[in-house]
Structure formats: C-alpha cells, structure tokens
C-alpha cells in the first residue's frame with residue numbers, strides 16, 4: 617500500500633518527493649521493499665501478525681513510533697475509507713481489548729490510528745476502523761513524549777499492549793525492542809498486564825482495571841498521609857512553640873530530684889546535659905526556698921522569667937542543644953552555628969530577624 621493515501625493530492629505530490637520533509641524516508645521504504653518484496657509480504661515475513669495504521673501525518677516523523685514501524689517495514693498503511701478486519705486499537709473503541717480477542721488478533725492482526733492526541737476531532741472515525749474497534753484499559757506510557765502518563769500510549773505501545781493482553785507478550789517484545797525505551801513499557805506495566813492477561817472478556821478487563829485504579833488511589837492516599845505524619849514527627853511537637861512552658865515542663869523543672877546520679881532524658885530520648893539539669897536543680901532550690909527568702913524569691917521569679925523568656929538552654933526539635941547563652945560575645949556568636957528545626961544552619965541575619 618502506497619504511503620500518503622490519507623492526504624490531499626497536493627499533499628501527496630509534495631510528500632511523494634520529500635516524504636514529510638524527511639528526504640530519506642522514501643529511501644527507507646524502498647529499501648524495505650527491496651529487501652522483501654511487496655509491503656504485504658514485508659509485514660508477514662517480518663512479523664507474525666498483520667500490523668496496520670491510518671496515518672494522518674500529524675506528528676513529527678522523527679518522534680513518531682508509527683512512522684518508525686513503517687520505516688522498519690513492519691506496518692502497512694491504510695487509506696481513509698478502508699476498513700480493517702483485525703482488532704483496531706482506537707480512541708473510538710467502545711470496549712477494551714481482552715484475552716477473548718486473541719483469535720481475531722492472530723488471524724487478522726491489529727491496527728492503530730497514527731495521529732495527534734490533540735487533533736482527534738479531525739479524524740473521520742466513521743471512515744476508518746472496523747468491526748473490532750477497541751479501547752485499551754489503564755496502562756502507563758513509557759515513551760519519551762508522554763512518559764508516565766496513563767492512557768495516552770503511542771502507536772507501538774498500543775499495539776504491544778494489545779498483543780500482551782491477548783497473551784502474546786512475545787509479539788509485544790518483538791515490536792518494542794526496536795525502540796530504546798520500548799521494553800520499559802512492559803516493565804512499568806508488568807504487574808497490571810499480567811492481571812489483564814488473566815481476564816477473559818471485556819467486562820472482566822473493566823473490572824480488573826477499576827480494582828487496580830481503586831488500589832493505586834488508596835496507596836497514593838496512604839503515602840500522602842504517611843508523608844504528612846513523618847513531616848509532623850520531624851517538626852517535633854507542632855502544638856508547642858519553642859520556649860513555651862506548659863504544665864509538664866513546669867513539673868519537670870519543679871519536681872524534686874532526689875537522685876542526682878540518674879541520667880535524664882528529654883522527650884526525644886536524648887540525654888539532658890548537666891547544665892540543664894543544674895538549672896533544674898537550681899529551680900528546685902528556688903522553689904523550695906521562695907517562701908522564706910525574699911531575695912531568693914525575687915531570684916526565683918527572675919529565673920522563671922528567664923525560663924519563660926526562653927533564656928535557659930534551648931533544644932531544637934531534634935533534641936540538639938542550641939547554644940544561645942546570651943553572652944553577647946560577638947566572636948562566639950560568629951563561631952557558633954545555630955540550627956533550625958530541620959538541623960540546618962540559620963544565618964545570623966535570619967536569627968536577628
């Protein structure tokens with residue numbers, strides 16, 4: 617079948633020479649024909665099933681997988697007005713390809729519509745296609761143009777998906793290995809394709825697809841929730857601002873500490889350095905004496921004010937001691953880094969702000 621049958625005569629004249637601006641394309645086609653004779657025999661001798669496409673010439677020939685299959689002599693071009701007896705994998709399909717389609721594919725092959733996804737409304741679907749038009753169930757593209765996008769497969773992926781679903785993974789591989797990224801399509805869809813292969817009719821494929829979509833939706837939701845709770849954990853107690861004192865803190869600072877030798881741990885399980893403990897001890901002394909000694913009482917309230925004003929030792933949410941001893945020693949401040957909640961060094965400018 618000659619190329620360019622779906623174009624106007626003007627397009628045909630110019631494209632016969634330049635072949636979509638790609639001069640060597642005719643050379644490729646001729647070469648293919650010289651190797652094995654007619655296009656029909658090219659298809660049958662190079663591939664175990666008939667492959668066909670209606671090419672609407674919308675795409676960049678260098679990126680177009682259908683055109684590459686054509687250059688390789690693997691696919692036959694169909695004219696508008698011509699129908700195809702095998703499975704037509706098409707956006708115009710009414711139900712999905714299923715394993716029950718195997719016989720149709722084996723005896724009559726598979727076809728695609730080579731066109732732009734953005735220009736589907738220009739395609740005269742009533743003048744192409746055939747009795748066995750099929751959609752593809754949910755699968756993810758691996759081609760460089762639409763990598764990672766579901767549903768929008770290119771022509772070679774669509775043909776390969778059709779073959780894999782009807783149980784011809786071998787044919788899918790044969791086609792895809794002509795593309796550097798091709799086998800990645802089978803890899804990223806491996807699990808799902810094996811689910812589809814175990815189905816029978818269109819209904820069971822539809823069901824398998826819906827269950828899969830539900831499953832990945834749930835997984836994505838769970839991942840988001842997990843990521844959120846991990847973030848919260850990394851931030852420490854989000855309900856407590858640094859420097860806030862609540863009842864628990866006060867208890868910790870005022871409780872009597874009978875046994876000095878015990879190692880103490882903060883909420884994150886880090887050892888509390890001695891100077892914090894010493895302040896706690898001092899606090900205890902202030903507390904126990906405050907009724908008796910006005911000066912101490914004043915000192916005590918000064919100490920609490922210091923604590924409340926967050927002048928005691930401070931810890932970031934990872935339990936690291938933040939050195940803020942307020943010596944106003946410029947050189948020390950220069951040398952001592954201060955960390956934010958994630959443990960990153962905060963510049964002095966940020967601290968001052």
Ligand SMILES: C[S@@+](CC[C@H](N)C(=O)[O-])C[C@H]1O[C@@H](n2cnc3c(N)ncnc32)[C@H](O)[C@@H]1O
Nearest residue numbers: 680681705706707728729752767769770771774
């Ligand atoms: C729109 S064209 C884009 C072709 C692309 N330019 C290329 O390089 O191959 C892709 C064709 O593959 C088939 N196809 C891809 N994904 C499909 C799906 N989810 N359902 C049905 N057919 C699909 C259709 O024949 C469709 O027209």
